[in-house]
Every structure is written in C-alpha cells, then in structure tokens.
Amino acid sequence: MSLPRPLARLVVLVAALLTTLAASIVVAGSASAHVTVSSQDAAPGGYGKITFRVPNESDTARTVGLRIQIPEEAALASLRTQPVPGWTATLTTSGLEEPVENHGQDITSYVSVVEFRAEDGAGIAPGEFQEFALSGGPFPDADRLTFPAVQRYSDGSESAWIEPTVEGQEEPENPAPVLTLAAAADAGAAASATTAAAEDDEHSHAAAVEESPGALALFLAILALLVGISGVVLGWRATRRTVSS
Structure with a gap:
C-alpha cells in the first residue's frame, strides 16, 4: 500500500534532514576531539x-x-x-x-x-x-x-x-x-580576561556556541528539520481540507 503523496514527501524530507543532522553531530564531535x-x-x-x-x-x-x-x-x-x-x-x-x-x-x-x-x-x-x-x-x-x-x-x-x-x-x-x-605585555592581561570570562557563565556559554562551527551546524540542522516538518504537515492538512470540501 503506497502512502499519500504528502506523507511520502514528509518521509523523504525527514530522512534527508535526519541524515544532515547526523552528519552535523559527527562534524561537531570530530572538530573537538x-x-x-x-x-x-x-x-x-x-x-x-x-x-x-x-x-x-x-x-x-x-x-x-x-x-x-x-x-x-x-x-x-x-x-x-x-x-x-x-x-x-x-x-x-x-x-x-x-x-x-x-x-x-x-x-x-x-x-x-x-x-x-x-x-x-x-x-x-x-x-x-x-x-x-x-x-x-x-x-x-x-x-x-x-x-x-x-x-x-x-x-x-x-x-x-x-x-x-x-x-x-x-x-x-x-x-x-x-x-x-x-606577547610578554599581554600575558597578564590574557589571564585577567580569562578569569573575568569564567565568572560570567551565561556569557561564556553563548560565546562558545557562537564560536563553535559544530554547534552552529547542529542548531541549524535541528531548526531546518522542525521547519521542514511543519511546512509539510501544514500542506498535508490543507490538501485534506480541499479534498473534504
């Protein structure tokens, strides 16, 4: 039994996005290893x-x-x-x-x-x-x-x-x-800056996410997955309403 066209499109899209997501996770892991x-x-x-x-x-x-x-x-x-x-x-x-x-x-x-x-x-x-x-x-x-x-x-x-x-x-x-x-003159300043950054956990976490290509790729992949699923589901519902009418 074949799936309705909207559902088939949803399955294909989810599979593709999950593959991208898995690749992003692998890249994020290897980049920090x-x-x-x-x-x-x-x-x-x-x-x-x-x-x-x-x-x-x-x-x-x-x-x-x-x-x-x-x-x-x-x-x-x-x-x-x-x-x-x-x-x-x-x-x-x-x-x-x-x-x-x-x-x-x-x-x-x-x-x-x-x-x-x-x-x-x-x-x-x-x-x-x-x-x-x-x-x-x-x-x-x-x-x-x-x-x-x-x-x-x-x-x-x-x-x-x-x-x-x-x-x-x-x-x-x-x-x-x-x-x-x-540089010798900058060594002490670098240590002070590191200490100040460590005291601000929220800022440090945000900076780490922003500077990490792996984390950014993972976030974008998840966002794309959610947007893609939402779009196909809305299209499927619209098709069902049209057929019912």
Missing part, C-alpha cells in the same frame, strides 16, 4: 604553564598513554610536570646542537620527550577528557610552538597527532598541538 595545547602566561623569554587537553575518541577503549615530543626549536632550559592522580610521568633528555643560556649558564641538554602513563585500572574513559600540565621556560623567541603528540589506548591502538598545520591551508586530519605564545 583533537589533542590541543594552550597557556595563559607563556610568553617569549618568560616562564609559564602549558596545558595539554586530551579527549578520548574511542567508544570502547581507555586512553592510557600520552607521549609529547618537544622539538629542539621549542627547547626549555627548565621543565617540570604537574602530578596527575593515577598517572606517572617520564622525562627523556636529549643533547642540544646549540646551547641555551639560562641565568648565565649554557644548557647543553633539554627534556625532549614527556610521557604520561596511566596506572593499572586508570586512564581516560570513553566520553571523558584529561588535562596534563607542564611548567617551565624560558620560552624561545617565537610566535608559535608545535608539540607532536601520540595518544595510546588500552586496546593497543594509537592516535598520532603529528601533522603540521600550515597557515592559510585547511587543517590536517591529525594536527599536532600548536601553542600560541602571547
């Missing part, structure tokens, strides 16, 4: 704290390891890790081709790899994220620093966030975390 790095006070020539945010992309496995590579161009004379409950940190040092001066001394080696490993039973569960912080300096005289990272899962798989991001080009599929260094 990368390992990222940020800082409020890291500036060229100064000391500061940098934080790596690690979301779990797997639906079944826990994240049990994070290996962060520090290239020589991002070498810091001093580097320390912030303890994370349930995790242990291992530092690997390498020699420098060009020594780094720090407090009148030439530093000939630096921490080139930081590896966090989850203890038995610990890790980042599906649907969760964890932050890993490093503190050190002085930061080199640069605008941006890249820190390739490898995320390891409990099932043995890995996600290598190592692809360079080139300005003006589309973001790669597995981008390496990039830290933007603030």
Whole structure:
C-alpha cells in the first residue's frame, strides 16, 4: 500500500534532514576531539604553564598513554610536570646542537620527550577528557610552538597527532598541538580576561556556541528539520481540507 503523496514527501524530507543532522553531530564531535595545547602566561623569554587537553575518541577503549615530543626549536632550559592522580610521568633528555643560556649558564641538554602513563585500572574513559600540565621556560623567541603528540589506548591502538598545520591551508586530519605564545605585555592581561570570562557563565556559554562551527551546524540542522516538518504537515492538512470540501 503506497502512502499519500504528502506523507511520502514528509518521509523523504525527514530522512534527508535526519541524515544532515547526523552528519552535523559527527562534524561537531570530530572538530573537538583533537589533542590541543594552550597557556595563559607563556610568553617569549618568560616562564609559564602549558596545558595539554586530551579527549578520548574511542567508544570502547581507555586512553592510557600520552607521549609529547618537544622539538629542539621549542627547547626549555627548565621543565617540570604537574602530578596527575593515577598517572606517572617520564622525562627523556636529549643533547642540544646549540646551547641555551639560562641565568648565565649554557644548557647543553633539554627534556625532549614527556610521557604520561596511566596506572593499572586508570586512564581516560570513553566520553571523558584529561588535562596534563607542564611548567617551565624560558620560552624561545617565537610566535608559535608545535608539540607532536601520540595518544595510546588500552586496546593497543594509537592516535598520532603529528601533522603540521600550515597557515592559510585547511587543517590536517591529525594536527599536532600548536601553542600560541602571547606577547610578554599581554600575558597578564590574557589571564585577567580569562578569569573575568569564567565568572560570567551565561556569557561564556553563548560565546562558545557562537564560536563553535559544530554547534552552529547542529542548531541549524535541528531548526531546518522542525521547519521542514511543519511546512509539510501544514500542506498535508490543507490538501485534506480541499479534498473534504
């Protein structure tokens, strides 16, 4: 038995809009799943704290390891890790081709790899994220620093966030975390602005929705779905009234 034409149109429209909605949800999820790095006070020539945010992309496995590579161009004379409950940190040092001066001394080696490993039973569960912080300096005289990272899962798989991001080009599929260094004079102002924004939850939430392409796409898809269904239903009712008359 075939459906009336208005109902058939409604079914086709709903199916198409639901497909768009599902795609929007996937885009929103993938856009926020990368390992990222940020800082409020890291500036060229100064000391500061940098934080790596690690979301779990797997639906079944826990994240049990994070290996962060520090290239020589991002070498810091001093580097320390912030303890994370349930995790242990291992530092690997390498020699420098060009020594780094720090407090009148030439530093000939630096921490080139930081590896966090989850203890038995610990890790980042599906649907969760964890932050890993490093503190050190002085930061080199640069605008941006890249820190390739490898995320390891409990099932043995890995996600290598190592692809360079080139300005003006589309973001790669597995981008390496990039830290933007603030100017020394702006570092304190940035920290104050972040604190003020955190105190205004409503404003922060609105800004996050506005700046997130994934959230905007999801909202527009839902709106289109509702408008489309309403239009077809109204048309169907009008057709029924015409036939009845």
